[in-house]
Amino acid sequence: MNLSSAFDDFLLAKQADGCRPKTILWYRSLLAPFVAGREDRPLASISVWECREYIVGLRSQTEKYVGAPQRPTLAGGFSDETVRGHVTALHSFWNFCAREYEIVNPMRNIRRPPAPPRRQPRAIAPADFVRLFNATRDDDAGIRDRALLV
Structure with a gap:
């Protein structure tokens, strides 16, 4: 099973589970950058280190909304809450893959960032x-x- 097919299966499963269209769009928008460039890779070839490098890359962004059709590119990195959303989506995706395809979850030892204090x-x-x-x-x-x- 390659990453692109698993991504499509994940989104289909979320729809079947009754997730709202905006939730599906949220998963798609947060996971698509991770899948991009790795589409044909076998799931089992994605390592915990690759996931960590991706998360570090998110934290070190210097611009946001790059390539987003609805907003212009802005200077400045992602907020902690945005990175937390990406990590949460990755956890959900890899938990699905571990259950469905019986692979080792590369996100299992990566902690979710803490929730920000309530304002x-x-x-x-x-x-x-x-x-x-x-x-x-x-x-x-x-x-x-x-x-x-x-």
């Missing part, structure tokens, strides 16, 4: 709060709206 919601500026509060009406709905604001 605290930003508070509204006091002047904006006063404007919003004063914009409520003097009817039942306005009383409810003021109660929600406070």
Whole structure:
């Protein structure tokens, strides 16, 4: 089994599992760069070191959106969250391959990056709060709206 065929099988399996079209697109967009140039390689020939080198390459990017039709190329590397998404997609793909084709999973010893800390919601500026509060009406709905604001 080569990498390209396994990639197609993986996407088909995700569709059969009921994943939404946007999820399939997410997997396709994150895994396609890994598959590119390796399409004809046998699955078993992909090593843990090749996966690690790919991840290091993601972390050392100096431009993002290269070749993306929807955005211009921008200076700057990928965020930690973007790299985490790529690693998560690779784990999912190789777990599938290990189950389906009974191969050794090259990602099994590669840790997922930790999830970023949750951001605290930003508070509204006091002047904006006063404007919003004063914009409520003097009817039942306005009383409810003021109660929600406070």
